[in-house]
Amino acid sequence: MSLENSIGVSAAGLRAQSLRMRVIAENLANASSVADTPGGDPYRRKVPTFKAALDRSTGTTTVEVTGIQADQSEFTRVHQPGNPAADADGYVKMPNVNSLVESADMKSAQRSYEANLNAIESARSLTMRTIDLLK
Template identity: 80%
Template sequence: MDLKTSVDISASGLRAQSLRMRVIAENLANADSVSETPGGDPYRRQVTTFKAEVDRATGGTSVKVTGVREDQSDLPRVYQPGNPAADAEGYVKMPNVNSLIETADMKSAQRSYEANLNAIEAARSLTMRTIDLLK
């Protein structure tokens, strides 16, 4: 595998993890958002999905984002009869965002991003050493 292919693979990982971190940040920002209408659904957690994509010409496997979808897990209900978003029984549907899980996911995405960045830096360093040897 040549250096350009390895950089392209790492760059695809950077793009994927960058999107993942943006989606996680959006989830954290909306962790306490409720519906504007009584009994309505609040913000739903977003999840980024990926797949491996093989480049037949180079043999490298890169990361492709297949989409961002809503997490369909149940929305927790909290008894708050005075809340404008409460239904007729006094319950408010809350977002299905768990801040602890989002924080762990953010740390994982950050470390993956850093690993891809380090791989690109290593490829750049190897290229610079090769150029120095050819002088």
């Protein structure tokens, strides 16, 4: 694999992890938001999906975002009769966002992002050393 191809693969990884971090940040920002109407559904956690994609021009396999899907897990219900979003029984549906899971996902995305940056830096460094040798 050429250095240019390796940078392209790492750049695709950077884009994917960047999107993943943005989705996680949105989930965390809405972790305590409730519905606008009584008994309505609150924010639903979002999860990005990826797939391997073959770049036919370079012959490399990169990562591609296939979409952002809503997590269909159940909402938790909390008894808060005074809340404007409470249903007739006094329960409020809370988002299906677990801050601990989101934090772990964020750390994983951050590590993957850093690994891709390091790969790009290594390829750049090798290219610069090659140029220096050719002088």
